Amino acid sequence: MRVFLLLIAACASGKPETLEAKAPAEDPRALRAVASFSSIADRGDRSRALFLEASRVFLHPRCANCHPSGDTPAQGIDMHRHDPPVVRGKDDGGVAGMRCTGCHQDHNLELATVPGAPHWQLAPIQMAWVGKSPHAICEQMKDPARNGRRSLAETVEHNAHDKLVAWGWNPGHGRNPAPGTQEELGRIVQAWVETGAECPPEGAK
Amino acid sequence: MIRLNVNGRTHDVDADPEMPLLWALRDLLGLTGTKYGCGQALCGACTVHLDGEAVRSCVTPISRAAGRKLTTIEGLENRALQDAWCELAVPQCGFCQAGQLMTAAALLAETPQPSDDEIDRSMAGNICRCGTYSRIRAAIKRAAGVK
Numbered sequence: 001m002r003v004f005l006l007l008i009a010a011c012a013s014g015k016p017e018t019l020e021a022k023a024p025a026e027d028p029r030a031l032r033a034v035a036s037f038s039s040i041a042d043r044g045d046r047s048r049a050l051f052l053e054a055s056r057v058f059l060h061p062r063c064a065n066c067h068p069s070g071d072t073p074a075q076g077i078d079m080h081r082h083d084p085p086v087v088r089g090k091d092d093g094g095v096a097g098m099r100c101t102g103c104h105q106d107h108n109l110e111l112a113t114v115p116g117a118p119h120w121q122l123a124p125i126q127m128a129w130v131g132k133s134p135h136a137i138c139e140q141m142k143d144p145a146r147n148g149r150r151s152l153a154e155t156v157e158h159n160a161h162d163k164l165v166a167w168g169w170n171p172g173h174g175r176n177p178a179p180g181t182q183e184e185l186g187r188i189v190q191a192w193v194e195t196g197a198e199c200p201p202e203g204a205k
Numbered sequence: 206m207i208r209l210n211v212n213g214r215t216h217d218v219d220a221d222p223e224m225p226l227l228w229a230l231r232d233l234l235g236l237t238g239t240k241y242g243c244g245q246a247l248c249g250a251c252t253v254h255l256d257g258e259a260v261r262s263c264v265t266p267i268s269r270a271a272g273r274k275l276t277t278i279e280g281l282e283n284r285a286l287q288d289a290w291c292e293l294a295v296p297q298c299g300f301c302q303a304g305q306l307m308t309a310a311a312l313l314a315e316t317p318q319p320s321d322d323e324i325d326r327s328m329a330g331n332i333c334r335c336g337t338y339s340r341i342r343a344a345i346k347r348a349a350g351v352k
Contacts, residue, residue: 105269
């Protein structure tokens with residue numbers, strides 16, 4: 001009986017802590033809803049805060065691993081060097097004999113544990129994120145010379161609907177997904193653009 | 206039923222579209238030159254060409270090969286490369302060599318006269334437990350006519 005009561009006590013005391021840990025603002029797996037930024041009165045400040053929230057996705061290993069600053073992608077949540085050793089090649093899709101699509105399919109392979117999504121490849125070097133601050137990534141994302149020649153509207157579309165971007169939330173084989181959902185990221189980037197696409201100051205995280 | 210064009214011949218294969226191409230080649234078509242190594246695209250032993258691109262057949266679903274030109278070691282036409290392999294006695298145990306040759310052929314098709322760095326980058330994913338790497342590189346250079 002004593003053990004039984006102790007178990008009940010443990011369960012009862014654990015429940016509020018679990019719920020609290022899952023609150024959006026505290027959970028590293030979640031993204032804040034766009035509405036929660038409405039309390040920031042200044043439009044520019046709101047825009048900067050929205051980008052900082054989006055940068056949690058951009059800098060997550062699931063996304064940053066294929067936005068390397070060098071020629072070799074990383075892998076894993078610890079961002080270790082891709083194995084087998086591969087390089088980006090002229091078109092960011094690998095080199096002869098070692099193309100990304102030589103191994104990666106257009107979908108995850110659960111038995112072989114090889115991740116996959118349509119048009120699997122590295123982001124161009126101009127779109128490198130690893131080692132960069134949210135400020136630097138923001139400026140990069142607004143610059144057509146460094147964002148794949150995209151307008152801001154196209155940047156929203158890319159974040160919200162691109163199928164390779166979508167893999168970040170469907171990485172397969174027990175891998176940790178990027179925070180939130182692609183739909184939520186799309187809404188945040190859309191709101192960032194609508195509030196002037198302001199960039200957070202250097203040093204802001 | 207999935208129609209495969211392998212080494213210029215057409216085969217209708219009755220199998221799950223997700224079956225690894227390697228299984229179909231070896232178990233259904235009897236083309237056993239392509240080897241099973243790791244099953245996870247990590248060693249390169251199972252490399253074949255799909256429309257000229259080197260792919261790891263152990264992780265490539267047969268549905269991806271439908272309607273495309275598939276080449277295995279049995280159908281490799283780069284004679285100069287195979288002659289160089291023999292002349293330099295590249296293989297030791299030989300298990301990985303079909304994959305090595307297919308990757309090397311894909312490299313030479315795109316870069317007929319590769320540098321050492323280009324060879325290393327393209328061959329980096331093909332593992333040889335006998336350590337024949339220096340002979341592999343030498344044979345590629347001989348086939349390419351570079352020193």
